Amino acid sequence: MNLERLPNxxxxxxxxxxxxxxxxxxxFLWLVNVVWFFKEAFVExxxxxxxxxxxxxxxxxxxxxxxxxxxxxxxxxxxxxxAEWGEVGDYLSFTIPLGIP
Amino acid sequence: xxxxxQEMNIQFSDVSCNSVAQKxxxxxxxxxxxxxxxxxxxxxxxxxxxxxxxxxxxxxxSEADLEWPLSKGPNPPYMVLLESSLFTxxxxxxxKNASSRVAGxxxxxxxxxxxFSPHTTCPNENTGVYTETYDHNLAxxxxxxxNPRGNGLSYEEFDSPxxxxxxxxxxxxIKQCYFDHNRVVNGSGLQYPLCAMQLFSHMHAVTDTATxxxxxxxxxxxxxxxxxxxxGGYNVCAFIRPYNSTAFGHKENESVVIAAARLDSRAFFLExxxxxxxxxxxxxxxxxxxxxxxxxxxxxxxxxxxxxxxxHGEVFDYIGSSRMVYDMxxxxxxxxxxxxxxxxxxxxxxxxxxxxxxxxxxxxxxRNNTVxxxxxxxxxxxxxxxxxxxxxxxxxxxxxxxxxxxxxxxIVLADHQTDINNRYYESFYDNAAHLNLTYPSNLxxxxxxxxxxxxxxxxxxxxTAVARALFKQAGGNNSQVNKxxxxxxxxxxxxxxxxxxxxxxxxQAVMAPELKDILQPNPPQYYVGVAKSSHQANALTYLxxxxxxxxxxxxxxxxxxxxxxxxxxxxxxxxxxxxLWVQGVVPPNSTQRESFCVRTAVxxxxxxxxxxxxxxxxxxxxxxxxxxxWKFIKARIFLVASRDLEMLTLGVGVAVLFTSLLVxxxxxxxxxxxxxxxxxxxxxxx
Numbered sequence: 001m002n003l004e005r006l007p008n009x010x011x012x013x014x015x016x017x018x019x020x021x022x023x024x025x026x027x028f029l030w031l032v033n034v035v036w037f038f039k040e041a042f043v044e045x046x047x048x049x050x051x052x053x054x055x056x057x058x059x060x061x062x063x064x065x066x067x068x069x070x071x072x073x074x075x076x077x078x079x080x081x082x083a084e085w086g087e088v089g090d091y092l093s094f095t096i097p098l099g100i101p
Numbered sequence: 102x103x104x105x106x107q108e109m110n111i112q113f114s115d116v117s118c119n120s121v122a123q124k125x126x127x128x129x130x131x132x133x134x135x136x137x138x139x140x141x142x143x144x145x146x147x148x149x150x151x152x153x154x155x156x157x158x159x160x161x162x163s164e165a166d167l168e169w170p171l172s173k174g175p176n177p178p179y180m181v182l183l184e185s186s187l188f189t190x191x192x193x194x195x196x197k198n199a200s201s202r203v204a205g206x207x208x209x210x211x212x213x214x215x216x217f218s219p220h221t222t223c224p225n226e227n228t229g230v231y232t233e234t235y236d237h238n239l240a241x242x243x244x245x246x247x248n249p250r251g252n253g254l255s256y257e258e259f260d261s262p263x264x265x266x267x268x269x270x271x272x273x274x275i276k277q278c279y280f281d282h283n284r285v286v287n288g289s290g291l292q293y294p295l296c297a298m299q300l301f302s303h304m305h306a307v308t309d310t311a312t313x314x315x316x317x318x319x320x321x322x323x324x325x326x327x328x329x330x331x332x333g334g335y336n337v338c339a340f341i342r343p344y345n346s347t348a349f350g351h352k353e354n355e356s357v358v359i360a361a362a363r364l365d366s367r368a369f370f371l372e373x374x375x376x377x378x379x380x381x382x383x384x385x386x387x388x389x390x391x392x393x394x395x396x397x398x399x400x401x402x403x404x405x406x407x408x409x410x411x412x413h414g415e416v417f418d419y420i421g422s423s424r425m426v427y428d429m430x431x432x433x434x435x436x437x438x439x440x441x442x443x444x445x446x447x448x449x450x451x452x453x454x455x456x457x458x459x460x461x462x463x464x465x466x467x468r469n470n471t472v473x474x475x476x477x478x479x480x481x482x483x484x485x486x487x488x489x490x491x492x493x494x495x496x497x498x499x500x501x502x503x504x505x506x507x508x509x510x511x512i513v514l515a516d517h518q519t520d521i522n523n524r525y526y527e528s529f530y531d532n533a534a535h536l537n538l539t540y541p542s543n544l545x546x547x548x549x550x551x552x553x554x555x556x557x558x559x560x561x562x563x564x565t566a567v568a569r570a571l572f573k574q575a576g577g578n579n580s581q582v583n584k585x586x587x588x589x590x591x592x593x594x595x596x597x598x599x600x601x602x603x604x605x606x607x608x609q610a611v612m613a614p615e616l617k618d619i620l621q622p623n624p625p626q627y628y629v630g631v632a633k634s635s636h637q638a639n640a641l642t643y644l645x646x647x648x649x650x651x652x653x654x655x656x657x658x659x660x661x662x663x664x665x666x667x668x669x670x671x672x673x674x675x676x677x678x679x680x681l682w683v684q685g686v687v688p689p690n691s692t693q694r695e696s697f698c699v700r701t702a703v704x705x706x707x708x709x710x711x712x713x714x715x716x717x718x719x720x721x722x723x724x725x726x727x728x729x730x731w732k733f734i735k736a737r738i739f740l741v742a743s744r745d746l747e748m749l750t751l752g753v754g755v756a757v758l759f760t761s762l763l764v765x766x767x768x769x770x771x772x773x774x775x776x777x778x779x780x781x782x783x784x785x786x787x
Contacts, residue, residue: 086312087315090312090315090316090319091319096316098151098303098305098326098328099148099151099303099304099305099306099307100307101307101308101312
């Protein structure tokens with residue numbers, strides 16, 4: 001969808017939808033929000049709705065970075081310690097690798 | 102267990118697809134791998150990586166030559182090819198420690214070393230009767246080390262694959278490839294391409310039995326992958342006076358003498374287990390004794406019953422005997438421990454020095470006077486065998502599991518006084534040659550079957566002594582005793598069938614028609630194998646079952662359909678007997694076999710460790726051995742190029758890719774200059 005053809009109110013509604021949608025444990029919606037609306041929020045000349053779009057884009061960016069931090073930490077811990085956790089590690093796994101602890 | 106990937110040579114259009122692979126790889130078909138076994142605490146055996154382990158072939162000439170693969174050689178990793186005389190613990194441990202440079206080991210079976218036992222020095226030390234609580238001084242082989250030559254190689258863990266090959270055409274191909282490409286010329290470096298071998302034996306199970314059983318049962322995906330299987334099989338049992346097989350538990354006023362022997366063996370490479378002295382000597386003697394007792398017990402039945410018990414899985418922490426004791430204690434067997442009067446077990450009896458036989462007993466239970474007297478009586482019946490030292494414990498034997506449950510008087514008969522005489526205990530050299538089973542060279546296989554060897558004569562003596570002792574122990578009439586004699590012809594035929602060739606005319610005659618495919622031109626496999634969920638036993642179990650049926654049962658006149666449903670006849674009962682339809686002999690002037698129905702008291706009793714029924718996978722009481730599963734196991738050789746050449750090829754390819762991208766970019770930007778054309782529509786496409 002080409003944002004240049006949309007009127008500004010619709011751009012705002014779209015940005016808002018993606019922002020609120022990301023709260024449903026969907027961080028990729030926030031990533032899409034940031035990438036898609038980045039030009040609109042920070043590069044284009046100012047228009048009335050741009051301030052709100054800017055806040056949504058900033059908050060989406062923060063939320064996405066938070067998700068990245070949490071997931072990276074959990075994945076690192078799990079991959080490192082799964083073998084040591086024995087039974088708990090197996091119960092947390094969906095696919096258990098064959099032939100290695 | 103697993104499906105072998107096999108290459109199909111399709112004759113027609115697919116030849117062009119397969120032939121490139123066939124030009125590169127030479128598949129090795131007759132390999133025996135070392136696999137992974139697990140128990141409650143450890144994993145033993147070998148593991149390869151999931152995409153196979155590749156190494157440049159190096160044929161080891163001596164122990165000093167190990168320096169080449171371990172440190173000096175310029176093209177690691179190496180695949181070390183050993184002859185069987187170099188397959189020693191020190192060499193294997195050195196290679197185990199250098200696993201980054203040694204990708205795997207291949208053992209080629211040639212001459213046997215003077216002695217070699219990969220088993221532990223104290224077999225089954227934690228599941229026998231001699232624990233710290235039973236007698237502190239006798240635990241862990243403190244007084245007598247039964248297998249002093251044991252180096253424990255079978256119980257080590259290797260993280261690279263170890264395969265075994267026989268000396269045949271395939272080994273010649275490998276040696277030829279090695280001599281053509283891999284030989285070091287005047288100390289100078291080796292020239293690529295080099296001959297390499299790749300071994301695939303990726304095992305699924307890891308850590309211990311509890312982990313792999315848990316993972317087998319919990320897989321969430323749509324096609325759950327079984328990770329390991331418990332070891333087990335069937336015990337073969339026969340009473341001389343059978344009981345109703347559906348009535349379990351204690352039998353009033355019944356006293357039973359158990360005559361026991363072990364069926365199974367193992368080797369470092371499990372599928373190559375021979376076990377001539379380790380197990381065959383014992384159970385062949387017991388089979389011959391059972392035959393010798395048949396007539397005497399039918400004419401004048403003794404007061405006590407006799408149970409011939411052949412236990413399977415004894416090598417792996419007494420699977421068969423622990424199961425029987427467990428069944429007896431929980432009223433799942435036709436008798437219970439109160440019915441057991443005494444036990445005579447036949448251990449390893451074939452390697453005798455002179456005519457010596459020894460009787461081993463348990464010193465701890467003999468502190469009780471009744472037990473002591475009963476043992477004394479038994480020894481008296483086996484008068485020409487000598488007693489061992491009073492304070493010496495029992496050798497590893499199934500009797501130990503019965504003692505763990507109840508102080509039963511018993512004797513283990515063996516050819517060794519202190520440590521065992523078997524130089525090749527639980528190894529693949531414990532074969533017919535070890536027992537000096539030699540036949541004159543001009544005999545055909547059928548003549549060899551009938552030829553009575555010296556080993557057979559020696560075992561016949563033992564069998565006669567055992568049969569007479571059992572008869573007297575069971576309260577038989579003394580006047581009948583001298584008529585009990587084992588038949589040397591039967592013994593030699595059994596030795597031939599179990600150690601040289603199982604596909605012979607006698608074995609064919611005693612087997613059932615649907616089982617005749619288990620008879621092969623080589624001896625049967627003595628490894629216990631995994632417990633199958635269907636009622637299928639392995640070849641050894643069926644052979645012993647049908648032989649015991651033939652030697653102790655009676656031939657009947659029933660037809661084949663009557664043999665399947667004998668209950669409809671008035672005098673037959675499937676509660677007491679089992680009815681087996683066997684092939685019979687081929688009479689001289691015809692081609693049809695004279696099949697008949699045998700009525701026998703022989704039964705197969707399930708022998709799986711109680712730990713798996715109880716779900717206690719960390720049990721210290723029972724065997725917890727399992728074997729890992731795998732997808733495929735194969736080996737192949739091919740020529741491999743140097744690393745530098747591979748990197749160069751890759752580099753050139755990447756360079757070509759980038760060059761082509763650049764060229765495309767330039768052509769695109771200067772398209773209007775390069776493809777100047779008058780026509781408008783071409784430009785409008787942009």
